[in-house]
Every structure is written in C-alpha cells, then in structure tokens.
Amino acid sequence: MGPHNYKEQEEAFTAAALSVASLLNHEFVEERYRKSRELDPIVGVSFTGLFDFFVIAFGVDWLRWWEAGRPETVEGLELKRQEQEYLTRWREIVHRTVWDYCDRHSLKRPNRCTTVQPSGTKSLLTGASPGWHPPKAQRFLRRITFRKNDPVALACIDYGYNVVPSQSDKDENGNLLNDPFDPRCTEWLVEIPVAVPWADLPGADQIEIGKFSAIAQMDFYMQVQKFFVRHNTSATIELREHEIEALGSSIYEAIQNDEGYISAALLARFDAHQTFPRLPFEPITKQQYDQFKQEVELRRQNENFHAALSRYDAGYSMEAGPAGCDSDKCLFSEQK
Template sequence: MSEVHLNQIDPYNYKEQEEAFTAGALSVAALLNHKFLEPRYQYSRELDPIVGVSFTGLFDFFVHAFGVDWLRWWEEGRPATPQGLAFKREEEKYLSSWKDIVHRVVWDYCDRHNLKRPNRCTTVQPSGTKALLTNASSGWHPPKAQRFIRRITFGKNDPVALACIDYGYNVIPSQSDKDEQGNLLNDPFDSRVSEWLVEIPVSVSWADLPGADEIDVSKFSVLAQFDFVLQVQRWYVTHNTSATLELRSDEIEPLGQRIYETIQNDEGYISAALLARFDDLQSFPRLPFEPIDKSTYNRLNQEVKARRKTDDFCAVLSRYDLGEMAEAGPSGCDSDKCMFPDQQPSS
C-alpha cells in the first residue's frame, strides 16, 4: 500500500494531484513483481493481485478547497440543500478523478510488464500514525479540534523524549503511572514513573481561516460522518474505507436507522468502528488529543519557546541517541509501547 498526504497538496493544482496519485500508484504496482517464498501466497497473488493506494488529510484538503462554508455545512449535518448538493458534486469530482488516475497508472504498468491487472486498487487505510508526520487529519476523518494538545507516549528517558525536553516541550507521567492511592503522578522524574507523555501544542493548517474558530468540529454529528464516508467509499475506494464513527448516546438510534436504510437501498458497502464521544475531559485526563482554544494554544507555544534550549532538534537528538545517557528507552523495539523487560540468555 501507499499513501498520498492530501494536506500537502494545493486543491487547485491538478497537475500536482495527478503526479502524487501517479507516484502512489507506481509504488504499489511495482510490488506486484515480488515473488513470495510461500507457495500458497504466490498462488493467491496470481489468482487475485491486490494493491492499495490510500490517502490521508482529505478533510483538510476539502476545507482548503471549499472554505469555511463547507465546515458550516458539516455543522448543519451535511443536508441535501442546493449548496450541499453542489459540495457533494465537487467532492465526487475530486474523488473520482483520483481513483481514475490510480487505476489507469496501475493497469498501464501491469500491461507493459505482463502482470495480471488488480481489479481494485484504491483504499483508505488506518492512518493515525503516518498522518501525524505531516499534521494531517487522519484518512477522511475530521480532526479532533482546530487546536489541541497532542500527547505522545515514550518510555522514561527515551532519547527522543529527552530531546523534546531540550526543545521546550513539556513532559508529564503517563496515565498508567499512579501513587499508592491511585492518584496520577505529576513529576516525570519520580522513581515510580515508567512512561512519559510529551505534550505538543498543535493546530490544523486551516485553523486561522476567518470563521473557522466559530465551528466546533467535535460536535459534527455521526450522520454527517456517515454521509461523508459513503462519499469516499462510493467515489474513490474499491477495497474498504477505514472508518471510526464517533457518536453520543442520543445518536445510536438515528445511526442504526440510517445503516438499515443504507442496506435496504443498496447504497454501497461500508465497514466502520463506533467510538463513544466523551465531552467531560476531566473524566479521562491526559488523553492523546485534548482540544484547546486559540489563547491556550498561543500561551503553550510561548512557554515552549521560553523553555527551549536549542533550535537544532536533530543535533540534540543525536547527542542523546549516541548512548551518553545512563538510561534510555528499550532497544530493539519498533514501538514506544514495547516495555518488555530485558531477557537474559540462558546458559
């Protein structure tokens, strides 16, 4: 699979869009040359070759394309008004054109290299981690807020976390680090702490558009989300669309009715996870994403700059990562959540 980061692309630069999806298509088509050592995998590939070109940052892309009026339409629930239908036609044009590019490029590559054509080439894969690399809203999903505190988990004294401290970011103990009474610990250097949360103030690329602050994206209805993911599935995706629909308790019945209608009307295949929204952030402290307002965002950024000891993050990371510190995060792991104790070889 490959992934196009739409938040990095100009909505009005169609040549750039074609180049991006062409690159994504070629990068997956080339993998069809791979020969599996396991015979049954190779046999499956020969029967049904599968590739997937995905994207992330779609919501950001459409905000830049259509402006704050598109956000207001979302706030209203994406109703079938004349303006809403016009927005849907524009969404369809973008999604369909990208799908056409992907299939044309993949199939042309296969024809030129005598490979069997995949009959479906587009998907939206889970994109939480990779989306963060370019500050994109994940996949097709709306962001959690225009501005938020992003908390990333590291092992205590992890080289990256230590570099983040020198760069000015705040570090606190994780949600799992508590005292004997079950209270959250506050000192990251407490001996009882095993994991750190690095707090980074973040804003989306369109946060400062006039009028954007007036819209609470966390209030977007589950039916609006469902409508949008159906657009993505109908006009771009030929595999499956990774989707997490967020809802409140009073939305369960309307969503159930809408799903029933979708099945009855044969409106297209969809597979989605459901996630309850919690409006009381105090019930779940130190969340990975905590929405904040503009003044809090500006204040936190000023505090980061005041604490900053260096402007060269790579240089300070190299110093910590060369083993100069007595402690470091667990080695040999591809995840910051890998906290298995070191295994000593038996004699």
C-alpha cells in the same frame, strides 16, 4: 497540493500508484501468499488530510454545512457533487497508472487499488487531519505515549516539548503522577501543540468540530467509500447516545441498498475532558495554543531535532518511538 492545481494532484497520485504497483514484482517465499497474489493481486493507495483539503477548497461554508449535518439542500448537493469529482478523479488516476504499469511489465492487473488506511502518529504530527476524518479541533494538544527515557522522548524534551507521566502511572492512592522522573513512572506522554492548516481561516473558529453529528460523519465516510475506495475505508464514527438509533438506521439502509458500506468503528464521544485526563487529543483554544507554543520555544535547548536525537540514540533502535497504541480505546482497563 492545492485544490485547484490538478496537475500537481495527478503527479501526486501517479507517484503513489507507481510506488505500490512496483510491489507487485515481489516474490513471496510462502506458497500460500504466492497463491493469493496469483488469484487476487491487490495494492492500496491511501491519502490523509482529506478534510483539510476540502476546507481549503470550499471554505468556511463547507464547515457550516457540516455543522448543519450535511443536509441535501441545493447548496449541499452541489458540494457533494464537487467532493465526488475530486474523489473519482483521484481513483481513476490511480487505477489508470497501476494498470498501465502492469500491462507494460506483464503483471496481472489488480481490480482494487485504492483504500484509506489508519493514520499513524507521523501524519498527525504534520497537522493533517487523519484520513478522511474531521480533526479533533482546530487546535489541540497531541499526547504521544513513549516508554520512560525513550531516546525520541528525551530528544523531544531537548526540543522543548513538555513531558508528563502516562495515564497508567499513579501513586498508592490512585492519583496520577506529575513528575516524569518519579521512580514509579514507567511511561511518558509527550505533549505537542498542533494546529490544523486552516485554523486561522476567518470564521473557522466559530465552528465546533466536536459537535459534528454521527450522521454527517457517516455521510462523508460513504462519499469516500463510494467514489475513491475500492478496498475498505478505515473509519471511526464518534457518536453520543441519542444518535445511536439514527446511525443504526443509516448503516442498515446503506447495507440494504448495497451502497458499498463494509465496516466502521464506533466510538463514544468524551465531552467531559476532566473525566478522562491526559487524553491522546485534547482540544485547546487559540490563546492556549499560542501559550503552549511560546512555552515550547522557551524550554527549547536544541533547535535541531535530529541533533537532539543523536545525543541519545546513535542508530535506529527497534524499541525507540511511540507506543504501539495510544488511541482513546487503549485508556480502558483490560477486562480479565
């Protein structure tokens, strides 16, 4: 939806609100769930791709403001005001729609109707940035974990995507395997080149998204938490060691001042990609992206992904699809 098409935005959030409001008609079998619903009925309308939306709305100047740490200059305060207007408008549409539905169907009104849930693989593969978060880069290689010979992964091969063994598959010397059909290989990584919708915006390539400060991320997360979300915002703030003190102070102040902060996950940034090969997200240049896209098209044996999938899976398999977790933290070995 376009940033200046307010009618389309209202229709989208109204549809989302109605889809969750209808769930309040569900009757739980479990007594404790019924009691919880009676005491505190809740629903959650979420979004993804917010960062992309604001880049398109405000242009490269918004990215440069992020690069500077989102300072509260005259221009910065105006950008924050406009962010707040969008977020507040969407929240009010959701609450108005849900409450109207409840009143018409004699249901108890939820007092919280908005959230930002963790973004799954499907939304990321559309090229949308995850939830409120900045993308990993303007262009990146997305690696999704599948079990070996998974029907979806086999269809991906026919469609032209490259497949390599996962990070857990190594030879007797501890070296990563390279052949996905090696008998020692148990999991596959499907590599998909992805570009954000604004990747070709003039000047956008000069912005290093991977260097956005933890404080800037915290500031934007709190915008979403204050002005849209009434549950909790799924948030992962990426930081470097020298940012720990400042971020800690920012979180402490948000709690002390009762600004609505609930929780955020913290993740150390991996600047040396060679130290962690085959990451779920690997930033790439425009030249690499164009090359990978060309290689995908050259390898492609079937232009129709659904037809390719039908070759390997006649119906829906409970085991088919991406692994339950392929995030950065899953790369660490489990402590015994």
